[in-house]
Amino acid sequence: MIHPDIQGVTLIGVPTDVGAGSIGARMGPSALRVAGIAQAIRNFGLDVRDSGDLHGPDNPWEPAVDGFRHLPEVVRWNELLHDAVFAELDSGRLPIVLGGDHCLGIGSISAVARHCRAAGRKLRVLWLDAHADFNTAALTPTGNVHGMPVACLCGHGPEALTHIGGHVPALSPADIRQIGIRSVDEGEKRFVHEAGIEVFDMRYIDEMGMRHTMEQALLDLDEHTHLHVSLDVDFLDPDIAPGVGTTVRGGPNYREAQLCMEMIADTGRLASLDVVELNPALDVRNQTAQLAVDLIESLFGKSTLMRR
Numbered sequence: 001m002i003h004p005d006i007q008g009v010t011l012i013g014v015p016t017d018v019g020a021g022s023i024g025a026r027m028g029p030s031a032l033r034v035a036g037i038a039q040a041i042r043n044f045g046l047d048v049r050d051s052g053d054l055h056g057p058d059n060p061w062e063p064a065v066d067g068f069r070h071l072p073e074v075v076r077w078n079e080l081l082h083d084a085v086f087a088e089l090d091s092g093r094l095p096i097v098l099g100g101d102h103c104l105g106i107g108s109i110s111a112v113a114r115h116c117r118a119a120g121r122k123l124r125v126l127w128l129d130a131h132a133d134f135n136t137a138a139l140t141p142t143g144n145v146h147g148m149p150v151a152c153l154c155g156h157g158p159e160a161l162t163h164i165g166g167h168v169p170a171l172s173p174a175d176i177r178q179i180g181i182r183s184v185d186e187g188e189k190r191f192v193h194e195a196g197i198e199v200f201d202m203r204y205i206d207e208m209g210m211r212h213t214m215e216q217a218l219l220d221l222d223e224h225t226h227l228h229v230s231l232d233v234d235f236l237d238p239d240i241a242p243g244v245g246t247t248v249r250g251g252p253n254y255r256e257a258q259l260c261m262e263m264i265a266d267t268g269r270l271a272s273l274d275v276v277e278l279n280p281a282l283d284v285r286n287q288t289a290q291l292a293v294d295l296i297e298s299l300f301g302k303s304t305l306m307r308r
């Protein structure tokens, strides 16, 4: 089940990997389309519009400058995405961002936050990821901006990125729940704690189970809450999701991932979604894209429940 106010769903392809450490995520939108994402959502009786791909700058594949790789290109793609996501939300539709790498979370979620401020909605962001993505130019070992979107959204980053959406910070750490985290740089770890982001790492999921984890992450949602899911495909265990540039062992397995999605669906508050970091060049027979579509079906309310 999605948010009851939603008029329809719009797919926004963002074929870029300017923020990533490997190339290939630019093919993510095509792979998700080939895996049948539009029809899968149409099967719920929803009006689905594929708005095609955004057109931004090429990936120059240069080393970092002042701690950032490809900053002008990252800024441009995120400005384009911000405008596209905001327009869809403004017309009452649920945008699905087909990434592209996770730097796109900046443009997408800054637009969601702006929409929520204008509409007087509360916002809850679920960041499903193996990484905290809370690096800064000073902390990052690589300069790849896909490791920085949460920091940028919380106001820590270059002005050209933190100001997208017109409000700094775009997001309060209190609005974010991170789930599945298992690879965080040392300095980044300290910074996440200082910021006060609530993190459900893999140790927590191992000890408490996915059910309890999701109950905690979804606590205090009400009818005015806009729920945004930012799904980095590296959230999933690489055994089931090999098509990612930054795989980390020990992620949620198939059933845990399904339960995670089903419990989000049960809230009936989903109102926007990013699917990012899918890298078809590293995939095996498009299985990771197919898995992503499978999980999105659960996110939209497909259930294996046999109970009445």
Ligand SMILES: [Mn+2]
Pocket (backbone or CB within 6 Å): 102, 129, 130, 131, 133, 146, 232
């Ligand atoms: Mn990520």
